[in-house]
Amino acid sequence: MKYRIASLVLGDAVLALCALYSALLMRFGYHEECNHYIFDNLQIPIFVIVVFIFSSYLAECFEISRNIKKRAMLINILIAAVMSFFVLSALYYLSPALMIGRGLLALTLFCFIVYQIAWHFLFFFSHNSPRFSQRVLIVGVGLVAYQIAEMIRKAHGGYQLSGFVQCTGESQWQGIAKEEIISSADSLRDAAFDSQADIVVIALTERRGMFPLRDALSCKLNGIELLDAPTFYELIAGKLMLEQITPSWFIYSTGFNRPVIITTVKRIIDILLAVVGLVLSLPLLPLLAIAIKIDSPGPLLFSQLRVGNREDLFRLYKFRTMRQDAEAKSGAVWSQVNDPRITRFGAFMRKTRLDEIPQLYNVLVGQMSFVGPRPERPEFVEKLKEQIPYYSRRHFIKPGLTGWAQVRYPYGASVEDALEKLRYDLYYVKNLSSFLDTLIFLDTIKVVLFGRGR
Numbered sequence: 001m002k003y004r005i006a007s008l009v010l011g012d013a014v015l016a017l018c019a020l021y022s023a024l025l026m027r028f029g030y031h032e033e034c035n036h037y038i039f040d041n042l043q044i045p046i047f048v049i050v051v052f053i054f055s056s057y058l059a060e061c062f063e064i065s066r067n068i069k070k071r072a073m074l075i076n077i078l079i080a081a082v083m084s085f086f087v088l089s090a091l092y093y094l095s096p097a098l099m100i101g102r103g104l105l106a107l108t109l110f111c112f113i114v115y116q117i118a119w120h121f122l123f124f125f126s127h128n129s130p131r132f133s134q135r136v137l138i139v140g141v142g143l144v145a146y147q148i149a150e151m152i153r154k155a156h157g158g159y160q161l162s163g164f165v166q167c168t169g170e171s172q173w174q175g176i177a178k179e180e181i182i183s184s185a186d187s188l189r190d191a192a193f194d195s196q197a198d199i200v201v202i203a204l205t206e207r208r209g210m211f212p213l214r215d216a217l218s219c220k221l222n223g224i225e226l227l228d229a230p231t232f233y234e235l236i237a238g239k240l241m242l243e244q245i246t247p248s249w250f251i252y253s254t255g256f257n258r259p260v261i262i263t264t265v266k267r268i269i270d271i272l273l274a275v276v277g278l279v280l281s282l283p284l285l286p287l288l289a290i291a292i293k294i295d296s297p298g299p300l301l302f303s304q305l306r307v308g309n310r311e312d313l314f315r316l317y318k319f320r321t322m323r324q325d326a327e328a329k330s331g332a333v334w335s336q337v338n339d340p341r342i343t344r345f346g347a348f349m350r351k352t353r354l355d356e357i358p359q360l361y362n363v364l365v366g367q368m369s370f371v372g373p374r375p376e377r378p379e380f381v382e383k384l385k386e387q388i389p390y391y392s393r394r395h396f397i398k399p400g401l402t403g404w405a406q407v408r409y410p411y412g413a414s415v416e417d418a419l420e421k422l423r424y425d426l427y428y429v430k431n432l433s434s435f436l437d438t439l440i441f442l443d444t445i446k447v448v449l450f451g452r453g454r
Helices: 002-028 032-039 043-058 070-094 102-128 143-154 185-194 213-221 229-237 247-252 260-281 284-295 344-352 359-364 378-387 391-396 404-408 415-430 434-449
Strands: 134-139 159-166 181-184 199-202 225-228 301-307 313-319 369-371 400-402
Touching: 002 043, 002 102, 043 070, 043 102, 043 434, 070 102, 134 143, 134 185, 143 159, 143 229, 159 185, 181 185, 185 213, 199 213, 199 229, 213 225, 225 229, 229 415, 260 359, 260 369, 260 434, 284 344, 301 378, 313 359, 359 400, 369 434, 378 391, 378 415, 391 415, 400 434, 404 415, 404 434
Parallel strands: 134 159, 134 199, 159 181, 199 225, 369 400
Antiparallel strands: 301 313
């Protein structure tokens, strides 16, 4: 998934530069000054590219799923172009040194719209066409195999189900049709060749005594990629298949690495963003304080113990969004959608994430990071550790203001929701990188701008 987004973003960046160059040629004809304009004033094309890409991201131009309609793709691209025009016009007014002229800007946007439509439609059809999809052969006919097959059918393109291979002694799941079983495990290699499979997924409910080791090795040596069910699930869903994961999987799987360079860079970025965030929020603080006091009686700030890195406890700070006596009778309970304990202005702050401004202090002192699993209350953590396997693994890194689970999963207030969020949290811990942090940060901006918060 992240490679799909990266490909689209990189393509758009190149096309944005091409659009600016094309506009220069259309307006002034071929001249050496065009080359000087592009290469001697790099801040201008870089600035234009960043605005184009950011506007496209906010307009969800990179959300290309199998079910998206052509009209929706076209509308998203046009919305992004309009956003780019107004953003650049406003910024040119504030910083004339970056101005390229309104006529040239209009031509650049026109060229970029044409290029972007052609590129996105080409990417969409190639990515979702069976001709360009990777064919997947599933070893197994049980529940796990059925779940993997359903994911392939519902995936955002790129994969096509070739069929199932049944192993001796494994019961067939009721959702799998007999005609979809194309072979037995004794002829796995032949089945992979006959179905032209690019990937063989081992999705056995029980491997002992069933796993076709010799044929699987033959497939591997003949250039066919072999993946286990949890790895393939992670590849498609962007989360972990906890039910099929064993401690040895954590040990031998790739990921779960925290190189010193990444940790150091992440901490430096956290400090810079926290300082910038606190400075920018200073004018808002008096207004928020007055609004909170007018809305309901009680303190301005709310603090609560949370579980942090290595399960160390720390005190998290927020602007108060609930009544002062919210848990006086009930004790510690999960917050819910349309929670009656939340005040009117508190609901607005939660939607816009303004209530989390004080947590910039937690980031600044090193108790939290900007991106990471959301910190949970110790009362809930003890309960969840008893009911959910591997729950404590999410505490191997610092908790964050925002995270992969927050931007990928709607608001939850139950053990089942906690399990689903853990799938995303552990995916983040496993695949920790600057690219993933940037993706989460941009998604969080969309959440704040469009009021998709809890």
